[in-house]
Amino acid sequence: MKTLPFRRALLATVLVASPAAAQLTPEQVTTLQNVGTVALSPDAKWVAYSLSQPRAAEEDTIAGLRAYTELWVVAATGGASRAVVQRPNSATGPAWSPDGTLLGFVARGQVQTVPAAGGAQRAITSSSSGIVAFSWSPDGQWIAYTSRTGEAPGAADRRRRGDDVVVSSALNHPVRLYVQRVSGGDARALTPEMHTVREFTWASDSRTLAIQTTESSDADSEQMYRKIFSVTIDGGTPRLVVPTQGKLGPMAWSPDGTRLAYLGATSYNDPLAQSVFVVTPGGVAVNLTPNYEGTALWVGWQDARTVRFVAAEGTKTALNTVSSAGGTITRVLGHGAEIFQTASFASDGATFAMPANTARHPNEVHVGTLREKTLRRVTNHNAWLANVQLGRQQTVEWQARDGWRIQGVVVSPVGAPAGRAPLAILPHGGPEGISFDGWVTNSLYPVQVMAGAGYAVFLPNYRGSGGRGVAFAKGDHRDLGGREFDDVLDGINHLHATGLADSSRVGISGTSYGGYFSAWAGTKHSERFRLAMPFAGISNWMSFTGTTDIPVEMSVVHWDLWPYEHPLLMWERSPIGHIQNAKTPMIIGQGMVDERVHPEQMIQLHQALKLKGVQSELVQYPREPHGLLERQHQLDYMRRILEAFEKYVKPTTRPRV
Numbered sequence: 001m002k003t004l005p006f007r008r009a010l011l012a013t014v015l016v017a018s019p020a021a022a023q024l025t026p027e028q029v030t031t032l033q034n035v036g037t038v039a040l041s042p043d044a045k046w047v048a049y050s051l052s053q054p055r056a057a058e059e060d061t062i063a064g065l066r067a068y069t070e071l072w073v074v075a076a077t078g079g080a081s082r083a084v085v086q087r088p089n090s091a092t093g094p095a096w097s098p099d100g101t102l103l104g105f106v107a108r109g110q111v112q113t114v115p116a117a118g119g120a121q122r123a124i125t126s127s128s129s130g131i132v133a134f135s136w137s138p139d140g141q142w143i144a145y146t147s148r149t150g151e152a153p154g155a156a157d158r159r160r161r162g163d164d165v166v167v168s169s170a171l172n173h174p175v176r177l178y179v180q181r182v183s184g185g186d187a188r189a190l191t192p193e194m195h196t197v198r199e200f201t202w203a204s205d206s207r208t209l210a211i212q213t214t215e216s217s218d219a220d221s222e223q224m225y226r227k228i229f230s231v232t233i234d235g236g237t238p239r240l241v242v243p244t245q246g247k248l249g250p251m252a253w254s255p256d257g258t259r260l261a262y263l264g265a266t267s268y269n270d271p272l273a274q275s276v277f278v279v280t281p282g283g284v285a286v287n288l289t290p291n292y293e294g295t296a297l298w299v300g301w302q303d304a305r306t307v308r309f310v311a312a313e314g315t316k317t318a319l320n321t322v323s324s325a326g327g328t329i330t331r332v333l334g335h336g337a338e339i340f341q342t343a344s345f346a347s348d349g350a351t352f353a354m355p356a357n358t359a360r361h362p363n364e365v366h367v368g369t370l371r372e373k374t375l376r377r378v379t380n381h382n383a384w385l386a387n388v389q390l391g392r393q394q395t396v397e398w399q400a401r402d403g404w405r406i407q408g409v410v411v412s413p414v415g416a417p418a419g420r421a422p423l424a425i426l427p428h429g430g431p432e433g434i435s436f437d438g439w440v441t442n443s444l445y446p447v448q449v450m451a452g453a454g455y456a457v458f459l460p461n462y463r464g465s466g467g468r469g470v471a472f473a474k475g476d477h478r479d480l481g482g483r484e485f486d487d488v489l490d491g492i493n494h495l496h497a498t499g500l501a502d503s504s505r506v507g508i509s510g511t512s513y514g515g516y517f518s519a520w521a522g523t524k525h526s527e528r529f530r531l532a533m534p535f536a537g538i539s540n541w542m543s544f545t546g547t548t549d550i551p552v553e554m555s556v557v558h559w560d561l562w563p564y565e566h567p568l569l570m571w572e573r574s575p576i577g578h579i580q581n582a583k584t585p586m587i588i589g590q591g592m593v594d595e596r597v598h599p600e601q602m603i604q605l606h607q608a609l610k611l612k613g614v615q616s617e618l619v620q621y622p623r624e625p626h627g628l629l630e631r632q633h634q635l636d637y638m639r640r641i642l643e644a645f646e647k648y649v650k651p652t653t654r655p656r657v
Contacts (some may be wrong), residue, residue: 008554021389023414023452026638028388029443030054033381039094039103040076040353044346046116048073048094048103049351049365051381053087055631066629071105073118075479076353076367078378083468084114087414093133097182098140124182132175139205142179142233144209145187146197149174149619173217177209179233190231191238197248199225203257207232210241213247219549219596222249224556228262230281242279246557248483249273252300261299271432271557272466272472278550279326288322288370292329292470297436298342302349306381308332310343312467314407315395315437319343336560338366338375339438357439359393361385389414391451395437398494400463404475406487407468408460409435410500411451419455420502422649423495425521428459429512431476431558434467435459443521443629443634444511444535446611453642454650456501462487463559477560479522480541481573483649488517489528495570507649509641512626513538514599519575519605522584532650532657533641535589536597540577541604547598579608584616585657587644589637591624615657 013288018324025609036050053068071091074081084103085091091107102113109121109130127147159165177197180187190198191213199212211229212220226248228237228568246265253260255522259280263273274295279285290305291295292310298310299315301324307320318334334340338356344353350370361382366375391411400406413421426445428435440459441448462484463475467477476484496503506529508521515537522532538544544549555562563570571577586609591603602618610615619640623635628634648655 013382021387024388024448025391025452026443026446026449026635026642027057028384028633029441029446029449031172032362032441034264035355035379035381037092037094037367038342038344038353038355040344040346040351040367041096041116042098042100042347042350044348045076045495046073046096047076047378048084048096048105049342049355049366049379050092050094051277051425056633057227059422059631069412071107073103074365074377074378076351078376081379082118084118089520095134095136097136097294098138104115104134104136104143105352106134107552111143115250121225124184125180125187127178127187133255133463135200135202136182136564137202138204139206140565141182141205143182144157144177144179144190144200144202146175146177146200149176149193166231175217177211177231188233188235190206196221198222199248201251201253203253204250204255205257206280207234208257209233210251210253210262212251213238220552220558223269223550223553229484237585239281240281240307241281241508242321244285246270247273247570248388250298254301254324261301261324263296263299263309264290265557266470269474269477269557269560270470271430271464272470274466274470276307276322278307284638286326288324288326289329293472294318294457295469295473296464300343305451310341312341312434312436315409315461316433317341317436332370332423333368333373333375333603335524336375337438340366359438359440360390363438370575388448389452390448391442391457392416393437396491396494398491400483400487402483402486404463404487406460406462406491407460409437409440410459410495411440411447411457412500413454413456417454419500420496421454421499423458423492423503423507424450424455424645424649425458425488425492425506425508425510425515426450427461427508427510427517428465429514430466431462431464431480432463432466432473433513435461440636443638448640449638450645453645455645456495458491458495460488460491474560476558480517480559481524485517485525488521492528503528505530505649505652506652507533507645509533509535510537511535515597515602520584522586523536523575523582525577526582526584527580529584530583531587531644533589533644534602534605535637536591536594537575537605538597539601539608541574542567543604544597544601545570547600549595576608579612580614582609582614583657586646587640587649588616588618589640590620591626592620592622593624594626596626 034052039048068087070080071085091105094105109299111125112121129150133147175196178187190603196217212226228241246268249263251262276288277285294311294313296311302308337358340354340356343354356366357363363575365379368375393411455475495501510518518532518534521529541559606618
């Protein structure tokens with residue numbers, strides 16, 4: 001283990017020193033480091049940040065191991081970063097004490113602190129079941145933290161004896177909110193024992209917290225049934241702040257502690273908590289972003305009268321302000337090369353840090369000021385990317401057949417050879433996801449790897465996607481697989497007409513809802529696609545509803561109807577309902593412990609294709625949930641994508657199958 005940092009550094013040195021730039025490889029994708037949470041110190045001098053650190057190739061003999069999350073500190077002016085927590089340990093949730101003297105974080109199951117200048121770690125909690133997340137009170141005297149309720153006494157012993165029956169009613173594992181003094185002492189629970197706290201934030205009085213809770217710990221409750229309450233450090237029954245319906249997101253108290261800003265849905269069937277609301281506890285919430293053609297992602301306060309928020313606007317992002325009474329939205333920063341989704345402000349209210357990426361690199365730490373309205377990059381964790389040839393990336397827009405304006409991201413083949421290139425479509429999931437015009441490459445979406453192999457790569461933000469406002473996100477209601485997929489087909493035609501892509505050489509590969517699109521392409525629209533590679537996709541809407549962990553969320557905010565009441569529509573929009581039309585070869589991928597899209601979905605599709613006589617391969621990945629987390633599995637799937645596209649999509653004439 002001690003040799004790993006040296007070996008990784010040696011690899012980076014070799015890559016950077018290489019005189020001839022090369023295309024991005026699957027192996028390199030698995031080494032990418034990515035900045036996560038960023039925390040700017042109150043005096044704006046230091047930035048603490050988490051860093052996703054992939055496991056090295058020599059660790060792959062240990063099955064099931066996943067990436068580390070390291071913790072680093074860098075001067076806001078730039079320079080060398082200082083490690084606080086490194087592999088083989090991990091840390092999350094960095095946060096500076098209000099006076100800036102301590103850096104807090106969660107590691108080894110407890111809240112730890114280190115002096116701002118560096119030094120020994122000290123645990124300030126002793127929770128028997130570990131810490132999920134924590135926050136300093138504004139006066140620095142308290143911390144609030146969440147902790148998951150532990151197992152019943154004797155549960156581990158019973159499992160060892162084989163008494164491991166799983167009962168659905170016993171799967172609730174509540175997360176409670178606690179407070180304790182930073183100086184020590186016992187922690188005190190502030191929320192009911194069986195409720196789960198999803199998010200919490202301190203008011204300026206250091207006595208009141210706003211919390212988002214659900215009555216159950218399941219995934220549907222997390223997404224659809226959060227409620228906002230307030231509690232005090234003295235305990236007592238939580239008080240409802242404001243009635244809400246549908247999804248909720250981040251929230252923040254005004255500087256004077258009298259009002260709460262939060263991101264929420266406009267209705268129960270809104271696919272996203274994408275609108276900015278302000279409420280005085282007990283009053284009526286005001287939507288500050290009605291008819292806004294964007295999706296709010298983070299919210300805070302600039303002063304007692306001004307709310308600021310980060311939002312997706314099309315394929316770009318922006319930091320905006322708006323009066324707490326409503327009115328004109330003003331862009332402060334954004335629509336440049338950088339893509340960002342959150343911000344951390346210093347005590348001056350004007351200096352900020354954020355994780356940001358571009359088409360040239362994954363998330364790195366960036367620092368800026370409201371006065372300058374620019375971002376300055378202060379870390380460079382993937383320096384070797386400077387010596388890698390990447391395809392030219394751009395946002396494209398086209399008109400759908402019904403007149404809607406649709407956008408997406410297109411990456412040209414490396415070297416941009418003359419003539420129309422074979423086309424790889426990599427649709428995002430959700431369907432409320434967003435393909436940003438930033439760093440878009442990962443193991444399930446190896447965009448720049450495909451561009452390096454000679455493909456034009458297309459990431460469409462079809463109707464139903466985020467980033468375009470509430471009406472656009474609801475644009476696929478009661479019509480999944482209908483006009484939203486027509487948007488993709490119209491995009492293919494547009495790329496062909498502009499001379500970038502060859503509409504007769506098209507393959508598609510996507511995950512989750514992108515997997516549904518891929519399966520739908522290879523069945524319902526088989527004549528348009530030479531290859532389909534669904535990963536963890538939906539093949540049968542009725543059985544999906546009965547096996548997923550989000551039956552309510554999927555039915556309410558995407559279908560906008562209950563599948564069991566519309567069986568004919570569910571079958572008509574299921575890929576296996578069109579298996580007789582299927583001729584497209586499929587490579588089907590699936591994680592074997594996926595609770596979001598049960599493995600039976602891809603097994604059904606593979607079985608139906610086999611019975612029909614269509615070429616199909618089912619590739620299942622042990623231990624993997626809804627995605628791929630292990631390095632060897634990531635490599636395997638990327639290589640399969642390259643091999644399949646090379647065989648079926650790239651030839652100028654359609655291969656016989």
